[in-house]
Amino acid sequence: MTRKLISLGTTQNAVREERREQALARPFLFVVLHCDQPALGGARYCLSELDVVDIGRGPERVASRVREGGARRLDLRLPDGAISKAHARLVRSGEGWVFEDMGSRNGSHVNDKRVTKAALRDGDFIELGHVILRYRAGLLSSPAAGADLDLPPSEVGDLSTLVPSLAENLYALTRIARAHIPVLLLGESGTGKEVLARNVHAHSGRAGPLVAVNCGALTASLLESQLFGHVKGAFTGAVRDEPGYVRRADGGTLFLDEVGDLPLPAQAALLRVLEENEVAPVGGTNPIKVDLRVVAATHKPLDKMALRGELRVDLLARLSGHRHTLTPLRERLEDMGILVRDLLRRSKVPGASELGFTIQAGKWLLSQPWSLNIRELSQVLGVAAVLADGPLIERAHLVERSLGPLAPPSEESVVAPEPEEERETAPDALRGRIVALLEKHRGNVSGVARDMGKSRVQIHRWIQRFSIDADAYRL
Numbered sequence: 196m197t198r199k200l201i202s203l204g205t206t207q208n209a210v211r212e213e214r215r216e217q218a219l220a221r222p223f224l225f226v227v228l229h230c231d232q233p234a235l236g237g238a239r240y241c242l243s244e245l246d247v248v249d250i251g252r253g254p255e256r257v258a259s260r261v262r263e264g265g266a267r268r269l270d271l272r273l274p275d276g277a278i279s280k281a282h283a284r285l286v287r288s289g290e291g292w293v294f295e296d297m298g299s300r301n302g303s304h305v306n307d308k309r310v311t312k313a314a315l316r317d318g319d320f321i322e323l324g325h326v327i328l329r330y331r332a333g334l335l336s337s338p339a340a341g342a343d344l345d346l347p348p349s350e351v352g353d354l355s356t357l358v359p360s361l362a363e364n365l366y367a368l369t370r371i372a373r374a375h376i377p378v379l380l381l382g383e384s385g386t387g388k389e390v391l392a393r394n395v396h397a398h399s400g401r402a403g404p405l406v407a408v409n410c411g412a413l414t415a416s417l418l419e420s421q422l423f424g425h426v427k428g429a430f431t432g433a434v435r436d437e438p439g440y441v442r443r444a445d446g447g448t449l450f451l452d453e454v455g456d457l458p459l460p461a462q463a464a465l466l467r468v469l470e471e472n473e474v475a476p477v478g479g480t481n482p483i484k485v486d487l488r489v490v491a492a493t494h495k496p497l498d499k500m501a502l503r504g505e506l507r508v509d510l511l512a513r514l515s516g517h518r519h520t521l522t523p524l525r526e527r528l529e530d531m532g533i534l535v536r537d538l539l540r541r542s543k544v545p546g547a548s549e550l551g552f553t554i555q556a557g558k559w560l561l562s563q564p565w566s567l568n569i570r571e572l573s574q575v576l577g578v579a580a581v582l583a584d585g586p587l588i589e590r591a592h593l594v595e596r597s598l599g600p601l602a603p604p605s606e607e608s609v610v611a612p613e614p615e616e617e618r619e620t621a622p623d624a625l626r627g628r629i630v631a632l633l634e635k636h637r638g639n640v641s642g643v644a645r646d647m648g649k650s651r652v653q654i655h656r657w658i659q660r661f662s663i664d665a666d667a668y669r670l
């Protein structure tokens with residue numbers, strides 16, 4: 196991680212320099228996905244200091260900037276047998292860019308349409324051979340963080356991104372990680388908040404462990420004992436001393452996952468610990484000092500919850516030392532290639548890391564709403580890796596999983612609004628009922644829907660809202 200960020204030119208001094216400069220919107224060309232060789236990762240090229248980009252076949256992905264007769268040219272070579280030696284060209288035209296096919300053998304497509312020439316618009320996907328590129332007309336970045344970047348497989352990790360503004364935010368987070376400042380991670384379900392929390396801990400240099408607390412699972416009756424521990428004999432069943440989450444995280448990081456689900460009594464108890472840095476185990480006589488670093492995460496709108504009185508304002512203030520918002524996958528499609536590469540590499544399916552995609556499968560990946568974000572992508576790829584019966588994942592192997600809000604409405608997704616009684620059911624009770632039925636039906640959503648007399652879409656909606664991992668109940 197550090198190595199990659201340093202390669203962006205962000206040393207301490209450079210960062211100070213950058214801050215002084217105004218972040219500007221700059222045009223970029225991204226190599227998003229080598230469909231048949233996703234292991235090649237991706238790359239980005241800043242177009243702001245260029246007049247022409249020539250794209251053609253080469254033995255490996257290499258970009259060189261040259262100046263010819265006053266024109267500033269980027270020569271981009273891509274290792275793909277279906278790309279011609281001189282395949283296509285991007286030419287600056289006023290503030291914008293125009294795409295031209297150079298008489299290539301296999302032709303070029305922009306947004307799925309075969310073209311010989313096309314004025315590019317922000318977000319256009321360009322398909323050359325098996326490679327999908329993307330043009331972005333203006334992404335905010337400081338000059339150093341927006342420099343060209345090639346992310347080969349060896350450099351791809353949890354925190355890798357080709358999007359300049361995301362890289363800058365992540366770099367800020369890794370520096371914050373080393374300080375004692377509490378970190379609040381916000382973002383939709385499945386965007387990688389827990390992954391990031393673990394990275395914050397890893398970068399913190401703190402010797403103690405990371406202890407994760409699922410705040411939604413804290414039970415009112417056992418709250419104090421779960422958080423602060425108890426001494427032997429404190430209550431029936433307390434057969435030995437237990438340190439509790441907070442003391443276990445002493446010297447390390449306390450990760451409060453789903454902090455938006457923290458019951459009010461737990462909020463008060465936790466606030467005391469954060470203010471006083473000591474805990475009193477149940478049944479104990481003396482408070483015990485703790486050295487904590489707190490990282491909290493949620494997909495819920497904490498500020499609104501605080502306004503509604505569902506979250507203590509003083510606790511929110513304590514947790515919000517540094518806020519980092521994770522970007523939904525649909526807003527960082529430029530990273531599809533590096534994410535896919537990373538997820539296939541980590542997959543437990545034998546041979547998954549060697550798999551590629553047909554161009555149709557690659558285009559499908561880039562056309563989905565991904566409302567459940569990287570988690571959904573990971574699940575889709577996991578199934579596809581099993582179904583693939585050759586070196587390439589085909590479109591038919593990619594099975595849509597979520598019924599996300601951005602998905603085109605299907606007959607089943609047109610559901611009636613929640614009836615009044617449903618909205619008034621205590622969320623905890625509703626969540627508990629769904630979890631119990633998922634257990635009963637071993638993760639089968641249709642079974643849950645039948646028992647509750649609801650549509651499957653409604654159950655999926657609740658599963659999403661309550662961040663229930665339905666897969667965990669499947670056998």
Ligand SMILES: Nc1ncnc2c1ncn2[C@@H]1O[C@H](COP(=O)(O)OP(=O)(O)OP(=O)(O)O)[C@@H](O)[C@H]1O
Pocket residue numbers: 352353354355382383384385386387388389390391492493494534537538569570573662
């Ligand atoms: N940058 C990444 N690269 C590869 N895999 C990732 C990345 N970020 C997240 N994942 C994977 O996506 C899945 C979801 O990640 P994670 O649990 O961290 O999300 P989350 O935002 O905490 O979700 P929730 O809000 O539902 O708890 C996990 O399987 C994780 O391994």
